[in-house]
Amino acid sequence: MTSLSxxxxxxxxxxxxxxxxxxxxxTIAGAIVxxxxxxxxxxxxxVLHHVGLLRFFTDPSWHPAEGLYNLTPMLxxxxxxxxGSVLIATxxxxxxxxxxxxxAPPVLARPYRRLIELLAGIxxxxxxxxxxxxxxxxxxxxxxxxxxxxxxxxxxMIMILPTIALMADASLATVPQQYIRGAAxxxxxxxxxxxGVVFPAxxxxxLTGVILETxxxxxETMAILMVCGNVVQTPSSVFDPIRTLTAxxxxxxxxxxxxxxxxxxxxxxxxxxxxxxxxxxxxxxxxGRMYG
Amino acid sequence: MAETxxxxxxxxxxxxxxxxxxxxxxxxAVFCWLLxxxxxxxxxxxxxxxxxxxxxxxxxxxxxxxxxxSTSLILGVCLAVSLPIGIGTAVLLAEFTSDQSLFGRxxxxxxxxxxxxxxxxxxxxxxxFFCKALGLGFSILSGxxxxxxxxxxxxxxxxxxxxxxxxASYRLSAAxxxxxxxxxxVHLLLPAAVPGLLVGLVLGIGRAxxxxxxxxxxxxxxxxxxxxxxxxxxxxxxxxxxxxxxxAGGDANAYASALVLVVLLLAINGAASWLATYGLHRKIMTx
Numbered sequence: 053m054t055s056l057s058x059x060x061x062x063x064x065x066x067x068x069x070x071x072x073x074x075x076x077x078x079t080i081a082g083a084i085v086x087x088x089x090x091x092x093x094x095x096x097x098x099v100l101h102h103v104g105l106l107r108f109f110t111d112p113s114w115h116p117a118e119g120l121y122n123l124t125p126m127l128x129x130x131x132x133x134x135x136g137s138v139l140i141a142t143x144x145x146x147x148x149x150x151x152x153x154x155x156a157p158p159v160l161a162r163p164y165r166r167l168i169e170l171l172a173g174i175x176x177x178x179x180x181x182x183x184x185x186x187x188x189x190x191x192x193x194x195x196x197x198x199x200x201x202x203x204x205x206x207x208x209m210i211m212i213l214p215t216i217a218l219m220a221d222a223s224l225a226t227v228p229q230q231y232i233r234g235a236a237x238x239x240x241x242x243x244x245x246x247x248g249v250v251f252p253a254x255x256x257x258x259l260t261g262v263i264l265e266t267x268x269x270x271x272e273t274m275a276i277l278m279v280c281g282n283v284v285q286t287p288s289s290v291f292d293p294i295r296t297l298t299a300x301x302x303x304x305x306x307x308x309x310x311x312x313x314x315x316x317x318x319x320x321x322x323x324x325x326x327x328x329x330x331x332x333x334x335x336x337x338x339x340g341r342m343y344g
Numbered sequence: 345m346a347e348t349x350x351x352x353x354x355x356x357x358x359x360x361x362x363x364x365x366x367x368x369x370x371x372x373a374v375f376c377w378l379l380x381x382x383x384x385x386x387x388x389x390x391x392x393x394x395x396x397x398x399x400x401x402x403x404x405x406x407x408x409x410x411x412x413x414s415t416s417l418i419l420g421v422c423l424a425v426s427l428p429i430g431i432g433t434a435v436l437l438a439e440f441t442s443d444q445s446l447f448g449r450x451x452x453x454x455x456x457x458x459x460x461x462x463x464x465x466x467x468x469x470x471x472x473f474f475c476k477a478l479g480l481g482f483s484i485l486s487g488x489x490x491x492x493x494x495x496x497x498x499x500x501x502x503x504x505x506x507x508x509x510x511x512a513s514y515r516l517s518a519a520x521x522x523x524x525x526x527x528x529x530v531h532l533l534l535p536a537a538v539p540g541l542l543v544g545l546v547l548g549i550g551r552a553x554x555x556x557x558x559x560x561x562x563x564x565x566x567x568x569x570x571x572x573x574x575x576x577x578x579x580x581x582x583x584x585x586x587x588x589x590x591x592a593g594g595d596a597n598a599y600a601s602a603l604v605l606v607v608l609l610l611a612i613n614g615a616a617s618w619l620a621t622y623g624l625h626r627k628i629m630t631x
Contacts, residue, residue: 173609301468
């Protein structure tokens with residue numbers, strides 16, 4: 053695309069004005085992230101001052117009213133729910149992208165892709181509600197109490213599936229056609245081509261998809277809050293209720309004051325750090341990307 | 345690869361075939377189950393009265409009239425703020441800076457991070473910044489402003505793509521005719537980039553009305569009809585959350601509200617993909 057930014061022949065003063073006001077607007081847009089980080093830090097600072105970061109991991113329990121701020125059960129909750137859902141959603145999502153590209157007849161591929169897009173557009177509160185009235189009672193029949201890590205993993209899995217499926221779909225589309233034709237000309241059967249040629253060629257896109265879905269799984273709040281039972285504990289089985297970092301913020305923010313409120317901002321800060329780390333690694337991967 | 349015709353390979357092919365079709369069938373089944381459940385239970389409760397009356401008895405009976413009003417007010421505030429900032433930034437990124445410039449790279453990177461920030465963190469930020477620091481309190485204004493920060497990356501991304509889809513010859517011809525770049529922008533590029541802008545707008549609206557976590561601590565829970573933008577107002581998604589979690593016996597109305605929300609979102613998504621397919625590829629236009 054031709055950029056006219058170095059057009060030194062421009063004689064119009066309105067252009068100067070426009071350019072500078074646009075720069076001002078873009079600065080606002082770009083500064084929002086900084087503003088978020090600054091406000092999280094400012095709000096978290098009091099508790100970091102008189103409690104210290106270490107005690108968020110070494111305190112005996114999470115009882116903010118008594119000055120005990122152990123975040124580790126919630127961190128484990130987030131980690132387990134995230135890992136479980138990513139482990140299930142990744143193969144399913146990649147397979148459904150493979151279905152779209154290499155297995156489905158065109159009549160099915162288009163509506164199937166639309167369906168995934170629709171799935172991506174359904175709000176998290178609706179997923180949570182469905183999980184609460186449909187999934188949780190089903191799980192309770194197998195093993196009470198019902199609201200559990202398992203329910204959280206399943207709901208998260210359905211929610212992040214469209215993310216990985218759409219990303220995988222896009223990255224499979226960038227694999228050059230001649231690779232596939234070449235492999236087919238060598239007489240390789242379909243799955244062998246996909247496994248041996250398509251997946252390696254689309255690797256970086258698939259990896260970016262996994263990172264994106266991980267970010268989504270970590271950040272999800274409402275659905276997890278509705279189906280996980282929200283007991284502060286490190287789960288010992290998938291049927292135990294858990295509370296995630298995000299759910300903890302949503303549950304306690306309403307009445308938290310003083311150090312308690314600040315402690316919730318600390319968990320927000322932890323979330324933000326994870327997300328920034330994921331974004332950086334996603335960019336690092338896509339820089340090494342081979343095709344577009 | 346000499347044994348392509350051997351038995352194990354055939355087995356593997358067959359297994360992969362079953363796996364791929366199975367995955368697709370599973371995803372379709374879950375989708376139908378979810379949507380079917382909500383339509384089945386929700387449809388009998390949705391009526392004109394439900395859409396226009398106030399909730400009674402904490403939402404167990406009555407309708408969602410004031411909630412729809414609050415939702416649209418929040419959305420209005422969100423768009424009124426995010427559209428000018430979003431379009432301005434997109435114009436700058438697509439037309440006035442090169443991809444390599446430091447400013448462009450920094451802005452783009454910070455928007456990428458912003459796109460990944462969890463909604464609950466937006467809620468924390470909105471509560472600390474708009475509600476407390478700016479003193480707006482729990483209000484529709486705070487909620488809308490928080491959502492505006494949230495939809496900006498989507499809006500900017502697709503508007504920028506809209507601008508990039510405009511052929512370079514337009515800009516070159518305009519420059520050759522001696523038009524100023526502002527004139528080129530307003531009369532030539534902006535109309536040509538409208539489809540991309542619309543896609544971004546529709547996607548942004550979708551994200552905004554689906555949002556719950558960012559609104560709980562910014563726009564609040566109050567289910568009265570809002571009197572002004574500084575009143576607290578309950579969004580539709582929060583209504584569903586509240587009915588299903590905090591109100592025993594609210595499931596019927598929660599189903600109906602969920603159906604309304606899903607139908608709204610499906611319509612919005614349909615519009616977005618229609619625009620993306622037919623709008624973006626249609627070459628323009630009369631100035």
